[in-house]
Amino acid sequence: MLKLGRCVHLLARCTNQTSSFARTLASGGTDITKPFRQIRDGLSWTIPKDLQNSDRPPGEVDVLIIGGGAMGSSIAYFLKAARKAGVSVAVVERDSGYSMSSTVLSVGSIRQQFSTPENIYMSMYSAQFIKNVQEHLQVEGSDPPDLQFNDQGYLFLATKDKEHILHENHIIQKNCGAKVELMTQNQLKKRFPWMNTDNVTLGSYGLENEGWLDPWSLLKSFKEKAIDLGAKYYNAEVTGFNVVDDDAKPIDPTQFAPNGRRLNSVMVSMINSPEVVEVKSSYVVLTAGAWSGQLGKLLGIGTGPKEENLHMPIPVEPRKRYVYFFHCPEGPGLECPLLIDPSGSYVRREGFGGNYLCGKSPNECDEPSCEDLNVNYDFFDTEIWPNLAHRIPVMEKLKVKSAWAGYYDYNCLDQNAIIGSHPAYGNFLMATGFSGHGIQQSPAVGKLVSEKILAGEFQTIDVSKFGFERCITETPVLERCVI
Amino acid sequence: MLTLLSVSISTIVLINVKKWNWNALFVALAMMTFLSITTVNNSGSASWSFLSHSLAVDSLSAPLIILSCWLAPLCFLAQNVVKGNSSSLQNGFLALTCSIIFFLLLTFSSLNILSFFICFEATLIPTLVLITRWGANVERLQAGTYFLFYTLFGSLPLLVSIVLISQTTSTLMIPISEIVTLQGNTFFSINIWWIITIVAFLVKMPVYGFHLWLPKAHVEAPVAGSMILAAILLKLGGYGIIRMNAYFPDVTTLSAILTVICCWGTLITSILCTRQTDLKALIAYSSVGHMSLVAAGTIVFSDWTISGAIMLMIAHGLVSSALFALANILYERTHTRNIFITRGFKMITVLLPFWWLISCAANLGLPPLPNLIGELYIITGIISWSIFLAPILGVATVFGAIYSLLIYQNTNTQSIVLSSMSFNEISPREHILILFHLLPLLSIIVAPNSCMVWSN
Numbered sequence: 001m002l003k004l005g006r007c008v009h010l011l012a013r014c015t016n017q018t019s020s021f022a023r024t025l026a027s028g029g030t031d032i033t034k035p036f037r038q039i040r041d042g043l044s045w046t047i048p049k050d051l052q053n054s055d056r057p058p059g060e061v062d063v064l065i066i067g068g069g070a071m072g073s074s075i076a077y078f079l080k081a082a083r084k085a086g087v088s089v090a091v092v093e094r095d096s097g098y099s100m101s102s103t104v105l106s107v108g109s110i111r112q113q114f115s116t117p118e119n120i121y122m123s124m125y126s127a128q129f130i131k132n133v134q135e136h137l138q139v140e141g142s143d144p145p146d147l148q149f150n151d152q153g154y155l156f157l158a159t160k161d162k163e164h165i166l167h168e169n170h171i172i173q174k175n176c177g178a179k180v181e182l183m184t185q186n187q188l189k190k191r192f193p194w195m196n197t198d199n200v201t202l203g204s205y206g207l208e209n210e211g212w213l214d215p216w217s218l219l220k221s222f223k224e225k226a227i228d229l230g231a232k233y234y235n236a237e238v239t240g241f242n243v244v245d246d247d248a249k250p251i252d253p254t255q256f257a258p259n260g261r262r263l264n265s266v267m268v269s270m271i272n273s274p275e276v277v278e279v280k281s282s283y284v285v286l287t288a289g290a291w292s293g294q295l296g297k298l299l300g301i302g303t304g305p306k307e308e309n310l311h312m313p314i315p316v317e318p319r320k321r322y323v324y325f326f327h328c329p330e331g332p333g334l335e336c337p338l339l340i341d342p343s344g345s346y347v348r349r350e351g352f353g354g355n356y357l358c359g360k361s362p363n364e365c366d367e368p369s370c371e372d373l374n375v376n377y378d379f380f381d382t383e384i385w386p387n388l389a390h391r392i393p394v395m396e397k398l399k400v401k402s403a404w405a406g407y408y409d410y411n412c413l414d415q416n417a418i419i420g421s422h423p424a425y426g427n428f429l430m431a432t433g434f435s436g437h438g439i440q441q442s443p444a445v446g447k448l449v450s451e452k453i454l455a456g457e458f459q460t461i462d463v464s465k466f467g468f469e470r471c472i473t474e475t476p477v478l479e480r481c482v483i
Numbered sequence: 484m485l486t487l488l489s490v491s492i493s494t495i496v497l498i499n500v501k502k503w504n505w506n507a508l509f510v511a512l513a514m515m516t517f518l519s520i521t522t523v524n525n526s527g528s529a530s531w532s533f534l535s536h537s538l539a540v541d542s543l544s545a546p547l548i549i550l551s552c553w554l555a556p557l558c559f560l561a562q563n564v565v566k567g568n569s570s571s572l573q574n575g576f577l578a579l580t581c582s583i584i585f586f587l588l589l590t591f592s593s594l595n596i597l598s599f600f601i602c603f604e605a606t607l608i609p610t611l612v613l614i615t616r617w618g619a620n621v622e623r624l625q626a627g628t629y630f631l632f633y634t635l636f637g638s639l640p641l642l643v644s645i646v647l648i649s650q651t652t653s654t655l656m657i658p659i660s661e662i663v664t665l666q667g668n669t670f671f672s673i674n675i676w677w678i679i680t681i682v683a684f685l686v687k688m689p690v691y692g693f694h695l696w697l698p699k700a701h702v703e704a705p706v707a708g709s710m711i712l713a714a715i716l717l718k719l720g721g722y723g724i725i726r727m728n729a730y731f732p733d734v735t736t737l738s739a740i741l742t743v744i745c746c747w748g749t750l751i752t753s754i755l756c757t758r759q760t761d762l763k764a765l766i767a768y769s770s771v772g773h774m775s776l777v778a779a780g781t782i783v784f785s786d787w788t789i790s791g792a793i794m795l796m797i798a799h800g801l802v803s804s805a806l807f808a809l810a811n812i813l814y815e816r817t818h819t820r821n822i823f824i825t826r827g828f829k830m831i832t833v834l835l836p837f838w839w840l841i842s843c844a845a846n847l848g849l850p851p852l853p854n855l856i857g858e859l860y861i862i863t864g865i866i867s868w869s870i871f872l873a874p875i876l877g878v879a880t881v882f883g884a885i886y887s888l889l890i891y892q893n894t895n896t897q898s899i900v901l902s903s904m905s906f907n908e909i910s911p912r913e914h915i916l917i918l919f920h921l922l923p924l925l926s927i928i929v930a931p932n933s934c935m936v937w938s939n
């Protein structure tokens with residue numbers, strides 16, 4: 001009955017709210033968006049203030065998204081953008097500054113030059129979205145988002161022995177409708193005179209919808225629009241799951257059919273506090289990036305019995321990649337695409353002051369440790385600079401200004417995305433394992449996952465090839481153009 | 484009548500039997516239900532039976548008393564487990580629900596207007612505690628506030644009116660109300676007197692302008708609370724209007740305006756229903772629509788409309804409660820009330836689509852179920868009173884059919900998300916729950932006089 005007293009007390013405070021809208025107007029307040037929102041969420045003034053701005057997730061939510069990076073925010077946006085559905089969305093992100101998130105540390109590039117049609121379609125959809133981002137993601141009362149999308153294209157170079165791969169991929173890309181063209185050595189020499197085309201026989205150049213953008217702006221735009229539409233972000237960490245398995249029937253594991261087991265609720269623990277909130281949700285979407293494999297283990301994926309398809313873990317682990325920012329005074333100008341050397345190094349222009357970004361994926365045996373995000377400058381000197389200098393002679397003279405490291409959410413199986421639900425837990429969806437090409441697929445993945453939740457199937461692009469089932473049967477869907 | 488009340492009091496006492504709380508209560512309430520059926524009056528007139536000093540039953544209150552007794556054990560069947568581990572919390576829930584039912588019985592059988600009012604108000608506090616303590620979401624506090632203050636402010640004028648009636652007629656006995664005619668001093672005062680009497684019931688029913696509390700309270704209440712709210716507490720309004728209208732035979736202008744408002748309210752709420760995303764809110768708005776129709780019928784106050792109102796109240800009580808119970812069956816399994824997520828259960832839940840179909844068909848007014856009889860009687864009466872309301876009520880009925888079928892289509896026949904469909908089978912308890920909601924509907928078809936006749 002003590003609770004009854006508290007309830008009555010809260011009720012008294014409910015009715016005691018004075019309108020802060022009037023106060024904002026009267027004081028000539030500078031925040032002009034707040035009154036818009038207060039008018040739009042008409043009944044919010046009757047909810048007590050401490051319940052309105054609650055940091056704690058609610059006890060119940062329709063869709064809980066784990067991880068608030070580009071993928072999570074994109075899914076939150078698309079779920080809320082389907083306004084007719086009225087789904088309640090909560091995003092749980094433990095790093096409010098996004099200091100280790102792959103999204104903000106990425107080079108932020110987008111290309112259609114893949115070898116899997118689904119990847120090509122997803123990038124094309126995302127490119128269309130990004131070109132029209134101002135009509136999709138503008139929040140009333142603030143400036144339209146500016147993603148600084150430079151569509152200078154990608155240029156893949158191939159030596160004689162790898163030419164056929166480029167040819168085959170080119171056919172697939174043309175069939176999907178991507179705008180790419182193959183260039184011979186002479187064409188390359190004429191088009192890019194600053195490039196040394198010694199052992200390069202073929203180049204594949206993206207003409208449209210390829211380039212780079214600012215990933216932090218993309219994340220921010222998605223997040224702000226999702227919050228404006230009603231999604232809620234919580235600075236907390238997921239530490240456990242509760243599963244309901246009454247009536248769990250043994251099933252034929254090859255059928256991938258549901259078996260009575262259900263993810264009931266998620267234990268969310270608040271940052272810097274011993275408090276743990278149990279959030280019951282109808283769907284849980286895992287977009288935790290590099291830490292998805294770890295979170296899967298919390299759910300028992302990887303440690304369970306084979307009969308329930310729980311023996312394979314989510315094959316996503318963090319892999320550290322370095323990005324170096326250097327200044328080359330005589331380097332190529334506006335026409336510089338994102339150049340990918342046959343050795344695997346890539347370089348692109350950054351801004352207009354002769355600055356460039358470059359990087360390279362190390363060999364399997366030389367993977368740096370992922371304990372921290374410290375940069376190894378020797379890697380640049382030994383692995384990247386020689387290739388750069390060979391390919392672009394003026395880049396012999398350059399000065400490394402700074403560098404950073406970020407994690408790839410590396411899919412150990414085939415470096416392609418894992419999108420779909422887990423066979424054992426029907427309401428547990430995953431969108432992870434993008435292995436370096438996540439940013440460019442984030443709008444498409446958001447749309448597809450929201451379709452999966454609201455319509456039951458993928459409608460825009462059929463990405464069932466990227467489901468988790470291939471991880472269980474260990475049949476990789478290999479992508480040939482991995483950077 | 485006395486036996487009925489003594490049994491109901493004994494059920495509250497039985498709560499302290501710690502071991503078999505829920506089941507014992509269920510048995511006791513079931514016994515009470517069977518006792519209550521003896522109040523059915525088939526003689527076809529408005530005479531009072533079971534007459535005592537202050538409690539009696541006539542052909543208006545008998546069906547409502549049977550309805551409240553019938554729903555009591557069904558609530559406990561639906562809400563099998565309640566939040567809170569301590570036994571005092573469980574007992575608290577049981578005690579609150581039993582007290583609501585006890586006061587409801589008193590309300591429907593009281594012969595004195597003041598005791599009717601006191602019991603009418605007394606049902607508010609336990610319902611409020613039920614919503615705010617055992618509701619699921621944080622919005623339940625706002626829901627409780629809206630519920631309490633809407634109904635409270637509506638019934639304050641009613642108290643004033645009762646005092647006025649007792650001053651002018653020096654009696655508060657309901658059976659005498661037919662002989663007494665109130666006269667106002669000026670042209671407007673009788674209208675105002677009527678309005679302050681009626682507004683409490685209009686808020687309770689609710690009619691469209693005063694309905695804001697209902698979607699909130701129904702959605703946030705636990706399932707037992709939703710069932711009692713939808714089934715019986717709303718009918719208090721209809722019962723009150725029918726009783727009090729006997730004092731005011733001459734209010735023509737205001738009653739015309741109110742009838743039109745109620746008819747438009749039916750239309751608007753039916754259209755609103757097609758756009759709801761929350762399943763429980765959809766069913767709540769459908770309650771508003773049906774009750775607005777009942778309110779229109781009771782204000783027009785002809786033989787046909789009153790009979791239709793009583794019939795529709797009973798039928799709607801059973802059907803609405805069944806729909807809330809069905810929505811809760813799905814909610815317990817998917818933890819969401821969003822109709823875009825709880826969809827396509829036809830292949831997954833065994834036999835449940837059958838109950839869904841009958842409930843949705845009853846909601847839209849399928850012959851020969853009593854919902855249709857009630858609606859037809861009311862609509863016929865209103866149209867004979869004014870032909871211009873015919874298109875409004877016609878379109879409202881069509882939209883009623885649209886959203887009822889929408890409920891059925893979305894929860895059952897929509898495309899399913901196969902991978903997320905894994906949950907517990909429907910237990911026999913839940914099947915019995917819905918069956919016993921729908922059985923009385925079928926029995927009313929063959930004995931309509933039990934719910935219909937009430938002539939001055």
